[in-house]
Every structure is written in structure tokens, then in C-alpha cells.
Amino acid sequence: MDFIKQFHSGWAYLAILMGIIFLLSTLVYAVSKKDTDNTIRRIGLVTTIVFHVQLLVGIVYYVMRFLAMDGAGNIMKSNVLRFSFVEHPLMMIVAITFLTIANAKLKRSKMVPYSVVIFGFLGMIALISRIPWETWMG
Numbered sequence: 469m470d471f472i473k474q475f476h477s478g479w480a481y482l483a484i485l486m487g488i489i490f491l492l493s494t495l496v497y498a499v500s501k502k503d504t505d506n507t508i509r510r511i512g513l514v515t516t517i518v519f520h521v522q523l524l525v526g527i528v529y530y531v532m533r534f535l536a537m538d539g540a541g542n543i544m545k546s547n548v549l550r551f552s553f554v555e556h557p558l559m560m561i562v563a564i565t566f567l568t569i570a571n572a573k574l575k576r577s578k579m580v581p582y583s584v585v586i587f588g589f590l591g592m593i594a595l596i597s598r599i600p601w602e603t604w605m606g
């Protein structure tokens with residue numbers, strides 16, 4: 469359990485970093501009307517892989533925490549448990565879905581469209597809104 473927790477906690481830095489790099493670089497390409505090239509495709513691919521690894525590890529961590537807990541019936545009654553077991557996972561899945569759609573659009577484009585930047589932006593807003601900042605950083 470400890471290894472999975474630490475991995476999920478550490479990998480989150482990489483996910484946020486890649487999300488920011490993806491967002492800024494697609495914005496630069498879209499504004500300067502640059503053609504989609506291998507550099508931006510690679511950034512998209514690496515970002516998607518990093519996010520999907522976090523998704524898989526998150527699911528494993530979730531199942532382990534869930535099985536180890538007493539009183540799963542209290543999840544919706546407690547703010548803390550609802551955050552950990554419902555809000556955080558659901559919003560992260562939304563974020564990963566947006567980033568994956570952004571990358572799928574990017575792969576198919578000849579010139580990076582603004583829709584890629586918008587999906588990336590929405591994904592990052594979802595991600596940033598439901599990270600347990602206090603327990604993570606504190």
C-alpha cells in the first residue's frame with residue numbers, strides 16, 4: 469500500500485508538469501498557426517501516457533484503500549471520505565478524458581486547432597480543482 473501511495477503521490481508532480489507543458493506548447497502552436505510536427509505529437513503522447521499511468525495506479529490505490537477501510541457506508545456522509553473516494557477520482561477521470569480527447573484531436577490535426585488548447589485547459593482546471601492539496605503538500 470505504501471509504495472502505491474508514494475508512487476501516486478510522486479507521479480502527480482509529473483502529471484501536473486506534463487499537463488502544463490502540453491497546455492503551453494499547444495497554445496504557442498495554435499497562436500502561431502504552426503503545423504503539427506513530431507515535437508508536439510511527442511509532447512501529446514508522453515502527456516497521455518503519464519496521465520494513463522496515474523489513472524491505473526489511482527484505480528489500484530482506490531481499491532486497496534477501499535478494501536482496507538471500515539464503514540464504506542459512511543463515504544457520502546463524511547466530507548473527507550467523499551472527497552477521497554468520490555470527488556477526487558471522478559474529477560481526475562474527467563481530467564484524463566479531456567486530456568485524452570485533446571491528444572486525439574492533436575494527432576489528427578495538420579495545424580494545432582484551438583479546440584486542443586480548450587480541452588487541455590478544461591482538463592487541467594478539473595485536475596487542479598480536486599487534488600487533495602493540503603494532505604499532499606502538508
Ligand code: HEM
Nearest residue numbers: 477480483522523526527529530552557560561600603604
Ligand atoms: C491525473 C490524475 C490524478 C492525479 C494528478 C492524482 C493526484 C493525487 C494526489 C496528489 C493525491 C494525494 C497523495 C498524498 O496525499 O500523498 C491523490 C490521492 C488519491 N488518489 Fe489520486 N490522482 C489522480 C487520479 C486518481 C484516480 C483516477 C483515482 C481513482 C480511481 C485516484 C485515487 C486516489 C485516492 C483514493 C487517493 C487518496 C486520497 C486521500 O487520501 O485523501 N486518483 N491523488
